[in-house]
Structure formats: C-alpha cells, structure tokens
Amino acid sequence: MQNMRWxxxxxxxxxxxxGGVFAVDPPYGPTDYGAWAALGAFVVxxxxxxRRALQLxxxxxxxxxxxxxxxxxxxGVSFEPFLSFLQAIAYPxxxxxxxxxxxxxxxxxxxxxxxxxxxxxxxxxxNVLLAIGVAALSxxxxxxxxLWITGIEQAGEExxxxxxxxxxxxxxxxxxxxxxxxxxxxxxxxxxxHDTLAQSLTGLVLLAQRASREIEPTDAAARTxxxxxxxxxxxxxxxxxxxxxxxxxxxxxxxxxxxxxxGDRFSRETGVHVETRVDPVRLDRDLEVVLLRCTQxxxxxxxxxxxxxxxxxxxxxxxxxxxxxxxxxxxxxAGADEDSGFGVSGMRERLALxxxxxxxxxxxxxxxVLRATVPARTREVxx
Numbered sequence: 001m002q003n004m005r006w007x008x009x010x011x012x013x014x015x016x017x018x019g020g021v022f023a024v025d026p027p028y029g030p031t032d033y034g035a036w037a038a039l040g041a042f043v044v045x046x047x048x049x050x051r052r053a054l055q056l057x058x059x060x061x062x063x064x065x066x067x068x069x070x071x072x073x074x075x076g077v078s079f080e081p082f083l084s085f086l087q088a089i090a091y092p093x094x095x096x097x098x099x100x101x102x103x104x105x106x107x108x109x110x111x112x113x114x115x116x117x118x119x120x121x122x123x124x125x126x127n128v129l130l131a132i133g134v135a136a137l138s139x140x141x142x143x144x145x146x147l148w149i150t151g152i153e154q155a156g157e158e159x160x161x162x163x164x165x166x167x168x169x170x171x172x173x174x175x176x177x178x179x180x181x182x183x184x185x186x187x188x189x190x191x192x193x194h195d196t197l198a199q200s201l202t203g204l205v206l207l208a209q210r211a212s213r214e215i216e217p218t219d220a221a222a223r224t225x226x227x228x229x230x231x232x233x234x235x236x237x238x239x240x241x242x243x244x245x246x247x248x249x250x251x252x253x254x255x256x257x258x259x260x261x262x263g264d265r266f267s268r269e270t271g272v273h274v275e276t277r278v279d280p281v282r283l284d285r286d287l288e289v290v291l292l293r294c295t296q297x298x299x300x301x302x303x304x305x306x307x308x309x310x311x312x313x314x315x316x317x318x319x320x321x322x323x324x325x326x327x328x329x330x331x332x333x334a335g336a337d338e339d340s341g342f343g344v345s346g347m348r349e350r351l352a353l354x355x356x357x358x359x360x361x362x363x364x365x366x367x368x369v370l371r372a373t374v375p376a377r378t379r380e381v382x383x
Contacts (some may be wrong), residue, residue: 007054007093011046014089015039024207031079038076042086045072046093053097060183070114077118084115084134091142101150140205177377179289193239201236205229221292237304255288256280259295259313266299272308272328274299278315281322284377290354291315291324292374294311298326304319304331306369317376324372332362348370 019039022032045068053065074081090111098104112135119131157234208229215222256278263274283291295313302311308330316323347356356374363369 004051004055007046007051011015011043014086018083018085022073022080034079035076035083038072038079038083039086041072042069050093050097054093056097060099062094062098062103063107066110069094070110072114073111074114074118074121078121081119081122084119084138087111087115087138087142091138091146095142095146095149096374099145104146104150108139108142108146111142112136119308137162140208142195175286178288179211183241183289196241201232201239205234205236208232217310255283255291255315258292259315262292262295263311263313266303266311270303272302273310274313275310276313278313279317279322281315281317283322283374287322287354287374287377288356290332290356290374291322291372294324294347294358294370295326297347298370301343301370302326302330304329306332306368309345320376321373322376324374327363328367330361330367331367332366349364366372 019036022028022035049068053062063261073083073090074088076086091108094107094111095104098107115138116135119134120128123130123283208225212222212225212229212268215225256276259278260276263276266272267274299311299313302308306328308328311326311328314323314325314327316325329335344358344360351358351372354374358373359371361369361371
C-alpha cells in the first residue's frame, strides 16, 4: 500500500499551481477554458481511478490507467502547451501503478505519445520536430529515472530478504546453542550419576552380598539383607537406565549409524538383543536428535519395565512422514502410567515441538510397540 498523502499533495499542488498560472493572465479564451477542463479531468481521473491503482501498487488495469492519463494529458497540451508540466506527476503515476517494468515502460510510451499528439495538434499539425523532441526527452528521462528507482527498490527488497534469512539463521543458531547446552547438561548429569550414585549402589549391592554370606541363612537379618540387595539392584538399574537415556550418541554420520551404535551398546549392557533397521532418509538434524532421544527413552523403558529378551528398532519413511517403531517381547504396557515410569509424556512433548506425534500400544502377541512419527524435513546442506 502506498502512502497516499504525498500523492494527494502532489496532484492538488500541481493542479493549483498550473490553474493559477492560467488565472493570472486574463482575458480568458477557449484555450484557457479547454486547459482548465483538461486539468479538472486530470484531477477527477486521479481521485476516481488512478488513486486506487496507486494504492494497489501493481494494479491489474495499469495500462488502462496509462491510456486515460495519456488521453487527458494530450488533450490538455493541445489546448495549452504549459500543461505538459503535468508530466512531472503523470510519468511517476504510471510507473508506480504498473505491474512490472515492461508494462511500466509501455505505459510511459503511451503518455509520451499523448504528449506528442497534444503538441503536434496544438501547433496546428505543423511543428512535428518540436513535438517529437519534447515527447522523446521526457520519455527518456522518465524511463531512466524509473529504472534507477526500480533498481533501488529491488536492492532494498533483496536486502530485506537477506536480512530476514539472516535473522532466521540467527534464531536457528540460537536454538542449536540452546539444544547443545541442554544436551551438554544432560550428559554431565549422566556422568555424575554414573560416577557417584551408580558406583555407590554397586558398592551397596556388593556389601549386601558379602553380608549375606557372613550370617546364618536362617537368620531374620538374611531376609533383610536380601531385600536391601534387591532394592539396591533395582535402584542401580534405574540409575543405569537414566545414564543410558541421557548419554550422548553422535549423529554426525547419520541417524542410521547412531541407532545401530545405540542398539549395540544396549545389547552389551543388558543382554537384550536389539535389531535395528533404518530406511535411507536424510532428516534435519533436530529431527534426528528427536528420534534418537525417543529411541534412548524407549530402550530405557525396555531395560526398566519390559523384562524382554529382544527388541527391534525400525525407522521407516512413509510419504511426507518418518516413523520410528521400538518393539519388544516383554510384559507389555498394561497398567503402566505415562507419567510414572514410561516417560511417554516427555517423549510426546519433545515430538510436539517438531510437529510429531507418539503412540504406545501392546504388541500383536507380547510386549510393547512404541511409534513416534515426525515430518520428513530433509537436510539441504550437510553439516
């Protein structure tokens, strides 16, 4: 949308100045009345039609606007050559209202033809060279100025586009820094848990085992020690699952290699065989991290709750979506609370941030099937 105050002021100002010049030179004749009529028609045309075209900036009927201005200007110049002063506002109007540069030049040519016809008719169809000279000079000046201003406008639009891209990249970089900070903190906590709490629990299990060997099996204390050992083992399992869920798994070589390494490490730590199958797909790095974290959390659930002997991790591309499936042959999700042990709510929130969704359901025969679906946004440039 154009700021119409300047256009209104320019049209009214030029009309008042031009009409005032005619008014100070009485007596008035037919040429004066004809010039005033043409000047009035120019103002009426602006208010009734041209003003709306300027507001649209690239109006669909831009050449009609140019033709009407050329007709009014040509008629006015034929009565009074001084009305060629209106070219100062007519050419910019046509250029701004045009839908593209080519149509702007065509519109300017139409105005120049109107000026030529007006001058030629005003001279009694005798001085054709003067008419051509005036029209040609004004046309060349207007086209040159219009192209220069258009170049500046295009450079400004390009600068705005580049600035928007830069701001978007800065936002993405800030988000990546935040994610890196969160990941670093998770890894630090995982290391702290492994080096402190897990080690202490391991020591507690060993002490309970030694105490059980040093007392009589029938002693009531033996049952208490066995309970201590069981509780310590469960707590140790929870601690190790927490470490596994937060430990770093590099994805620089792709989500497929990262999931295979994660499955192999899980198999070595737990004895649960993990089979991994990943379709060849190139996702955004943030989506890869989301799928990786969901897999870590799902396998941590398998470790803590499922009592499974095997698990399967699949990543399948389905049209404009990618689906992660983690299935085990354990006891299934019956009676599990999303917020108490399975961490489903956390995974669902993580997926929601990237436009994904999550489902948890029993397997066909035994176990649990966890499905995480994300939009298939692909990487344009590798890291």
